[in-house]
Amino acid sequence: MDLDMAQVRAFLLAAEKLHFGRAAEELSISQQALSKRIARLESRLGRQLFDRNVQGVQLTEAGVRFLAPARQALTAANLAVAAVLEPYRPLRIDVWGHLYGPMRTLAHVAARTSELRLELGHGRDLPSVAAALLHGDIDAAFGRVHPPLPAGLTHRLVRLEPVDAILSADHPLATEPALRPEQLRDSVLWTPGALDRLDFLHRFAEHFEIRDHAEGANLGMDHFLADLAVDPSRFSLLPADVPLPDAPGIRLVPLVNPTPLYAWSLLWRGDGHPLLDALVSAFVAEAGRNRWLEYDPARDWLPEPSLTRSGEPVRR
Structure with missing residues (x-):
C-alpha cells in the first residue's frame, strides 16, 4: 500500500x-x-x-x-x-533558556569546528523546541532538558555550569565574598516568568526552602537586572560567566556548599541531519577539553541526575 x-x-x-x-x-x-x-x-x-x-x-x-x-x-x-x-543544507539548531545565554556555549563549540554549518533559531521554551524537532522543522536543539521529554528524542548532557546569586548592591548579603544557598531563605526569589514554568529556579526554591518569590515578564536582561537593582530584598540566579551589561547597583556573588550547577544538553531526533554526529562530537571534545562535566556531589547541587544518562557527569 x-x-x-x-x-x-x-x-x-x-x-x-x-x-x-x-x-x-x-x-x-x-x-x-x-x-x-x-x-x-x-x-x-x-x-x-x-x-x-x-x-x-x-x-x-x-x-x-x-x-x-x-x-x-x-x-x-x-x-x-x-x-x-539539500545535501549541503546547514544544520538547523534552536536554543532556549535565553536569559542564561545558551549562545555562549554553542558559539564556542561552533568556532572550533569548521565543518559545522549552523542555521540558528530562538525557541521559546523546551516544549516548543521539542515539538519543532518532532515536526522536522529543526535538526537539533541546545538548552536545559527536564522531564517530561517526548518520546522519539535523544539528549546528551554536555555542560554543567556553576550558578551565582545575583542581587541588588543594597541587599544585606551583597558584600559577602560567597554565599551558601540556605542564606537566601529570607530573600525574595525574582523570576522572569511564572516560577512553576521555570524548572531550575523552581527546584532550587523547593530544595533550599526559599519561601518567597516575585515574578514579572521576561523582557530581556536589562529589564531583569533593573528590577533586581531597585529592590534590596530580591535575588535571582545566573550562570557565573554570563556576560552582563553595564548595570549599576548589581552584585554577582558565588554560591558554595553546595554550588548549584545548570545542566546544558543537546537534544535531537533519533535520526536526522548528516552533521549531527559532527555536532555531538564537537561538544564531547569541548566538554573534555574544558572539564565541563565535572561534578562533586559533596560540593555541588544538580537537580536532574535522572537526565544525565547520555553523557554522565565526571565526579571530581
Whole structure:
C-alpha cells in the first residue's frame, strides 16, 4: 500500500492539535482540504483514525497505533528528499533558556569546528523546541532538558555550569565574598516568568526552602537586572560567566556548599541531519577539553541526575 505523505502530515498535525482547524492553519490549507486528506487516508487504510463529535476530535485505537509509525515514515520521507535536494543544507539548531545565554556555549563549540554549518533559531521554551524537532522543522536543539521529554528524542548532557546569586548592591548579603544557598531563605526569589514554568529556579526554591518569590515578564536582561537593582530584598540566579551589561547597583556573588550547577544538553531526533554526529562530537571534545562535566556531589547541587544518562557527569 502506497501512502500519500501529504495525507500522513495532515493526520500527524491533527493528532497533535486534536483540532482540525488549528492543524489546517499550520499547513496553510482550509479545514475542508485537511478533512478531505484525512478522509482519503482513512479510506485507503480501511480504518477510522479519528472520532469526531461536538467536543472535538480524538484518536481512535487504530489512530493511536498508526501515530508512531506515521511519524517515522514522514521523518524518513523528509530525509530522503533532503538527501537529494539539500545535501549541503546547514544544520538547523534552536536554543532556549535565553536569559542564561545558551549562545555562549554553542558559539564556542561552533568556532572550533569548521565543518559545522549552523542555521540558528530562538525557541521559546523546551516544549516548543521539542515539538519543532518532532515536526522536522529543526535538526537539533541546545538548552536545559527536564522531564517530561517526548518520546522519539535523544539528549546528551554536555555542560554543567556553576550558578551565582545575583542581587541588588543594597541587599544585606551583597558584600559577602560567597554565599551558601540556605542564606537566601529570607530573600525574595525574582523570576522572569511564572516560577512553576521555570524548572531550575523552581527546584532550587523547593530544595533550599526559599519561601518567597516575585515574578514579572521576561523582557530581556536589562529589564531583569533593573528590577533586581531597585529592590534590596530580591535575588535571582545566573550562570557565573554570563556576560552582563553595564548595570549599576548589581552584585554577582558565588554560591558554595553546595554550588548549584545548570545542566546544558543537546537534544535531537533519533535520526536526522548528516552533521549531527559532527555536532555531538564537537561538544564531547569541548566538554573534555574544558572539564565541563565535572561534578562533586559533596560540593555541588544538580537537580536532574535522572537526565544525565547520555553523557554522565565526571565526579571530581
